[in-house]
Amino acid sequence: MIRYVGTRLGQGLLTVFLTVSTVFVLIRLAPGDPAVAYAGPLATNEQLAAVREQFGLDDPLPQQYLLFLQQLFTGNLGLSYSFQASALDVVLERLPYTLTLATSAILLAAVVSVPLGVWMSRRTDTRSETGVNVVAIAGQSMPDFWTGILLLSAFAVVIPIFPASGFATWGGLVLPTITVAILQVALISRLVRREMASAFAAPYLTVARSRGVSERVLTWRYAMGNSAIPVFTALGTRFAAMLNGVVVVEVVFGWPGVGSLIVRALETRDYPLIQATVLVTSLLAVGVQLLIDLAYPLLDPRVRLGKASAA
């Protein structure tokens, strides 16, 4: 168990390290000069050179990378150019907002999609189920920025129930959460349906039914028990993906999270900020993935960590 966690942690950290290094190289290959973005279009060449020297951008790339590694292991990722503050602090300040949005969206998605999927699996291919299925497919086909703008104009502008942007009150959380959750509900309810339907078709279920086990127990204990792992994995993976910033929705709602931060950082070529964001979010994503795997034995006692993990 401890060995398993150790190995997984090592692999995860390696992935994070490679990701961060790739990003380091990529952003420096990219056209666009952070000095220009920082000093403005009217800056003279001398000013630009001064800015580059101040940020260490005129050093050779390997030297910059060594400095970056040093910073990485001391936990100080340098100053953000545009915020003039520690890049890591800027990211950590934004992180709770993304965490709040991701958590509420995944909770809403789970609460809606699991019962919905179970209902669908109980009556596969009837007319009403096909109808719901089509609606779910539609939900999965809507661009989130579009639903976001529509919800925003309907419930913040035309009927002003919720604030239009930012996170001043808890009401501000409602519309972004719904926007994010629509896609998740569509995807996960269809997954639940698929998993449950195949569980219902399995022979052990017929045997249990013939023994007189009630439909309710059949559904929730037998079929659900055997569908729990894939459903839980999907929820967890989706959550991990959201921690990388729900970029589009955050931009639409002016949500002060990591996603809108990265868009701004990319625009201004704020190298330290981009690196800090990538580091924090990929660390979190790896951590969540590990937690998901650690939860498997709780959901299914047959799972032994470390042995089946290769499968």
Place this chain on the structure above:
Amino acid sequence: MTTTTTPSSTGDRPSAVTPRLRARSEAHRRASAARAKMWVGAICALVVVLPILLAQVLPLPDPDAQDLGDRLAAPLSGGHLFGTDQLGRDLLSRVLHGGQVSLAIGVLAVLVSGAIGVVLGSVAGFYGRWVDTIVSRLLEAQMSLPLLMMLLLVVALFGPSIPVITFVIAIAQWPEVARLTRSLVLVEREKPYVAAARTLGLRKVVVLLRHVVPNVLKQATLVVLLLLAQAVLLESALSFLGAGPQRPFATWGRIISDGQDYVTTAWWMVTLPGLFIVLLVVGVNLLGDALRDRPRRSRASRLRSLLGRGGTDRLDRDAKGARA
């Protein structure tokens, strides 16, 4: 048990199975649900795709022709079916011409990602060992990457030209094809015919290319439609964030992003292009879903009854190939 011979509603054979019972059977229900999905999907997709393909032929104003006297005209007014935008450009024309770009990117991206995915997936599944390790690690690494962020980064790096965006979307999508192909090949390579072909002296590459890949390709291509739907959504998200094809192309994402500022005064600028995307993506998704869910045999047997003669295996295969 005594069998009551019901009056023959099902021909001359006595049977307790009435047509009504049969209609409620699971296989029948599944088939008809799949058929319904397929029709709805095909209609939705065609409603969008046909006008897009015909955009040059249809009597539409130029998508970039500005008419500042006719700004933000409502739909159905002044000969503008979808109204006009903030510069007086005809919205329908912009949506249709933008659709050509979005569709082209989507189709190309799916072709590229399909090719990469099938090659890497089948090689990994067939050869196993270190090849498999490399490909599987790549798949995992990509899963843990912040996807949209990386896409934005790469577009910032190489510039938002159409080839770059196509490539970026393809890179985002190949894991799905690769994973599916790999798992199919893993099953396929254990089958006796592979061993037989090897015993006959065929080299591994030949077995893979001539026998294994053709056998899994049909199933692997079923995801293509679902990928196309995703590609269109991804492209519109990129354009919305300003990382899509640049002007003069009017892509769907940017039309919506432009309309965002006018959403209270000109609802159509956001709503109508969005509906177009939804209709297309729903249609493609439904089609893909129906093709995947469809009972295998029905396609061939329906064709056979259509042709009015017994089908051979050959016919089955051709029929499947033609529809897939």
